[in-house]
Amino acid sequence: MTNLQPVAQPVLTGRGLVKRYGRVVALDNANFDLYPGEVLAVIGDNGAGKTTLIKAISGAIRPDEGEIRLDGKPVSFRSPLEAREHGIETVYQTLALSPALSIADNMFLGRELRKPGFMGRWFRALDREAMERQAREKLSDLGLMTIQNIGQAVETLSGGQRQGVAVARAAAFGSKVIVMDEPTAALGVKESRRVLELIQDVKARGMPIVLISHNMPHVFEVADRIHVHRLGRRLCVIDPKDYTMSDAVAFMTGAKEPPAEAMAA
Numbered sequence: 001m002t003n004l005q006p007v008a009q010p011v012l013t014g015r016g017l018v019k020r021y022g023r024v025v026a027l028d029n030a031n032f033d034l035y036p037g038e039v040l041a042v043i044g045d046n047g048a049g050k051t052t053l054i055k056a057i058s059g060a061i062r063p064d065e066g067e068i069r070l071d072g073k074p075v076s077f078r079s080p081l082e083a084r085e086h087g088i089e090t091v092y093q094t095l096a097l098s099p100a101l102s103i104a105d106n107m108f109l110g111r112e113l114r115k116p117g118f119m120g121r122w123f124r125a126l127d128r129e130a131m132e133r134q135a136r137e138k139l140s141d142l143g144l145m146t147i148q149n150i151g152q153a154v155e156t157l158s159g160g161q162r163q164g165v166a167v168a169r170a171a172a173f174g175s176k177v178i179v180m181d182e183p184t185a186a187l188g189v190k191e192s193r194r195v196l197e198l199i200q201d202v203k204a205r206g207m208p209i210v211l212i213s214h215n216m217p218h219v220f221e222v223a224d225r226i227h228v229h230r231l232g233r234r235l236c237v238i239d240p241k242d243y244t245m246s247d248a249v250a251f252m253t254g255a256k257e258p259p260a261e262a263m264a265a
């Protein structure tokens, strides 16, 4: 069995996270660990609490209880913007791109570059040239320059290309962690392949990734470790090399219990 306790300090941890929605306990004392440079897949049945976990670590919700640490320091994000400011970028299932805006505008949405000047930030003119240049650089860094025109509206791109823009944006600005919620769910075979390659590219640049996915072949292809979530908490962490996809599904549905060494604290 592979030793699943990496020696490095985790980049991001969650301890004892609780989130209640009325009587529903979406997170029930959940723990979480992400290590440097790894792709950590989070899998679980519908309603297991994966999205709630990811929302907690990306600032979209505040847990009722528990502690989140980034680089060993306790953090408490009041909004996704605050999490972004700390280097945690999230690519949501719904993408959060503005279809009518250009690729460059989308990449800089909410953090537009402005020309220098004496006036307050919001009164200075946008520096379109710099944004377009940097957007082009970021996309080509990730091998995404099949997109010809950076001024093209996002609504004219294919699903895979849109996902590419969202991932490139996250990779460009996420200085510490990238979280991806079902990045291949709405994509065809070829486009999914490109996104999986992108995940590998981002990982190769040393950035750890949290990947939530129901797609077991994709999870088994790219994940270094798999966090299995059940009934609002982490049940176990497994190495995809040591288990089959049907083992993973059996653990997540409760059809089979994981061996003691994989059980999470």
Ligand SMILES: Nc1ncnc2c1ncn2[C@@H]1O[C@H](COP(=O)(O)OP(=O)(O)OP(=O)(O)O)[C@@H](O)[C@H]1O
Pocket: 021, 024, 025, 026, 044, 045, 046, 047, 048, 049, 050, 051, 052, 053
């Ligand atoms: N805003 C909300 N209001 C009320 N209940 C919620 C809310 N968000 C999540 N829940 C409940 O919390 C539980 C966990 O939901 P969550 O979306 O985190 O699960 P999930 O593992 O991501 O599921 P799926 O795979 O279906 O997306 C579910 O019972 C869900 O109905």
